[in-house]
Each structure stands twice: as structure tokens, then as C-alpha cells.
Amino acid sequence: MSYASIIVAVDPGARAAPRIGLAAHLARRLDARLIGVAAWGPDYPRGFGETSVPTGYGIEDLRQKAFDELRQAEEVFRLAARPTERIEWRSELRETLTFLAEQSRAADLVVVGRQGKNDGPHLAAAVGPGDALMAVGRPVLVVPHGVERLSATRAVVAWKNTPQSRRAISDAMPFLKLADEVQVVQVAKDGDRTELDDVVAYLGLHGVKAVGVLKVPNGGGTAETLLDAAEGFKADLIVGGAFGYSRLREWFFGGVTRNLLDHSPVCCLMSH
Template sequence: MSYASILVAVDDGQHAPARVSLAAELAHRLGARLVGVAACMPDYPRGFGETAVPMGMVIEEIRQAVLDRLAGVEQVFRDASCQNERTEWRSDLASPVPFLEGQSRAADLVVVGRYADDEGVTTGMAVEVGDALMGVGRPVLVVPAGVEHVEAQRIVVGWKNTPQTRRAVSDALPLLRRAEAVQVFRVSDGEDRAEVEDVTRYLALHDVNATAQLVKPSGWTVADDVRKAAVDFDADLIVTGAYGYSRLREWFFGGVTRDLLAKAPICCLLSH
């Protein structure tokens, strides 16, 4: 398995160039195609009648303004990926998350950003991480605001024996195989040693240099323990499953996923 096509969500936020640069560098390293994707839904006014003609003029102005904004975002993508030989650009006047979900059919990996509080993304263009995780059906690389590189030479796998984590480990194999060291990390009372070692043996069959690390609960959250493990291991990538469910079209996540999405200082590769 390899990543032959990497898709990156692009917008007009202040950290979009860094995210595209990271995705472009990763695509170049893996010999993959890079696809930039952006969409924005125009905020058309509602109403008909006596103002139909002037309203039509306003609608066209709004439409053109959004097209101009998307053209600007495309330029951000072009500038940040100029060293890549194989790139594609896809955009539309549409809701950004459904558009991203549709375009993910052409990708092995989807790269999205975790926005800063002052990101400044235009209303109608933002891609929320939770929506992407639940909808694209691909592994998602979540890039914190301001992170420009992911070497993925030292990787921590936050292990829990669930379908999501098993899928994440499989999805991450192209990166795990290239890493110089991988740590399979599990927070447990000590009864899961054989389970974690079984995972490292499985990874060894895929030419992954992995070791097992089992620690007792620290009293902090599991997400805090995983983040500390990443710091101690000098990792710049965390691989784990994403746990969540939908209620009335809103995504809700379990504590570990929610905390990692909110606070992890390094990139996270998650599968749902």
C-alpha cells in the first residue's frame, strides 16, 4: 500500500499556506499527486418581486466575489505547491464539507487544518475537522495551526483495540514503514502487554520498526498521556482511531479524540 494521491483542504485562513506546504512536501516525498480542494457557498439574499432586477445584479456580484475569493485560494495552493510536478486544483460554489467528501474519492489521504482562534476563514469556506473525519471515508491528517512540516520519522501509535485504531494503523502503513522508529503506546493497568506486543509483531511483518510501551494511568486524561508519550519519544506524528457519533447532524467525540483534536501540538493521523 502507498499514498498515490493526497488531497489537501484549502481556504483563505492565515495558516492555509503552511498546511498546503506541508501536504506538498509530503506528496513530493512519497511520489504522490497533490490535489487542492476548496469550496465556498455564496450568501445569496432571499426575496423576489419588485426588486427582481436589482436583486439579480446583487446576486451576480456576490457570485463573482466568491469566484474571485476561490481564485485567490487557488493561487495560495499554486504558490505553496510549486515544487510538485503533479498537482490538480478542484473548486466549486458549494458547501465545503460535502464538496470535500465528494472529492475524497480521488485520494488515499486527506489533509485538513485545525484552525487557530484568529484563523480568519471566510464564512462558508471553513472545513471543520470533525465533519471531515466523519464524512470523507479516508484517513485524515490533522495539521495544527502553524505547523509547516511533518517528517514522520518518529511516530507514536495511540493504541486501543478498536476497529477505528486497527483501521488507522493499516491506513498509516505508508508512513509507518518509512519511519525510523514507531512506538505503540497503550495506557493500561498492565493486562494488555501481550496485545500491544502482538501489534508490534504485526507491524514487523510490514517492515515497521516498532516497540511496545505500556504505561499505567497517570491520573490525567488518556489524551494527556498520549501527548506526553509523543514528547518523550520526540515524535512529530500521532496515529490513532477517531471515536465519535452523529446527533442531529452534529458530530460528538469521545474524550481522547476530542482532546487530541483540540490540543495536540503535532500532526495527528486519524481514521474513523
């Protein structure tokens, strides 16, 4: 597998440009096409929409404002993507997540940002990483605030014997093959290395230099143990399966996926 086409989600926030720059750098490195995608609807008065155009509410002005914002987003994309040659721009006045999911048919990888707790994003344009993971049907690279490059020379694979984890390893293979070192980390209380040895051997057949590391969960739980392992390894990429339990359960009670999405200081490539 290779990444021949990459989509980056673009929003009006100040954090879009670094995310686009990271995606553009990946596209150049992997000789891939880069597609910028943005969509949001006009900020209509409550109760109105595209099919309801009452007089006196400046509906056309609201539509024009949304079009202007999309044009500005395109300018940010084209500027931040330089000097990448193979780029495309796609935008519409549509619901953001639906449009992103539809356009993902044209890509191998979807890059999204992670909103911080104090962010005030354009609400109609905000794409949550969890929502993207459930909707796009592609591996999703989640970029936290402050990260402008992804070398992936050292990567941590969060291993658990689930369909999502197995899929994530396959989806991340272009990164793993480029990495100088890969750690496959399994968080478990017993010392059985059977699964780890199988995964390491499998990766070796694909030319990936990997070692298996068995970790006992620390007081913070599985996600914190994985983040500690990534920090100790000086990794800038974590690969893992997303939402092994139902997403609703993870969002209410917490889970590995949610904690990684909320707290990882490095990029996470996840598959569902």
C-alpha cells in the same frame, strides 16, 4: 498500501499556505499526486440561495466575489505547492464539506487544518477535522497551526483494540514504514501486554521498527497521556482511530479524539 494521491483542503485563511506546503512536501517525498480542493458558496442575504435570485440584492456580484476568492485560493495553492510537478486544482461554488467528501474518491489521504480558538475563518469554507473524519471515508491528516513540515521519522501509534484503531494502523502504513522509530502506546491501568505484543509483531511483519509501551493514565486522562508520550518520544506524528464512541457523545462530554484534535501540537493521522 501507498499514498499515490493526496488531497489538501484549501480555504481563504492565512494558515492555508503552510498546510499546502506540508502536503506538497509529502507528495514529493512519496511520489504522489497533489490535489488542491476548495469550495464555498456566495455570501447570500439570509433566505436566498442559488435557486432564488431576487432583484436588487446584487446576487451576481456576490457570485462573482466567490469566484474571485476561489481563484485567489488556487493561486495560493499553486504557489505554495511549488516545486511539486503533479498537481491538480478542483473548486466549485458548493457546500465545502460535501465537495471535499465527493473529491476524496480521487485520493488515498486527505489533509486538513485545525482552526485555532481565536481564528476568524471564512465560515462557509471552514472544514472542521471532526466533520472531515466522519464524511470523507479516507484517512485524515490533521495539521495544527505552526506546523509546516512532517518528517514522521518518529511516530506514536495510539493503540486501543477497536476497529478504528486497527484501520488507522493500516491507513498509516506508508508513514510507519518510512519512520525510523515507532512507539505503539496503550494507555491502561493493568499490565497486560498481550495486545501490544501482537501489534508490534504485526508491524514487524510489514518492516516497521516498533516497540510497545504501556502507559498508566495520568491525571489529565488518556489523551493527555498520549500527548505526553509523543512529546517524550519527540514524535511529530500521532496515529489513532477516531470516535470510538458516538461522535455526539464525544463532542458533548469530551473524549480522546476530541482532545487530540483540539490540543495536539503535532500532526495526527486518524481513521474512522
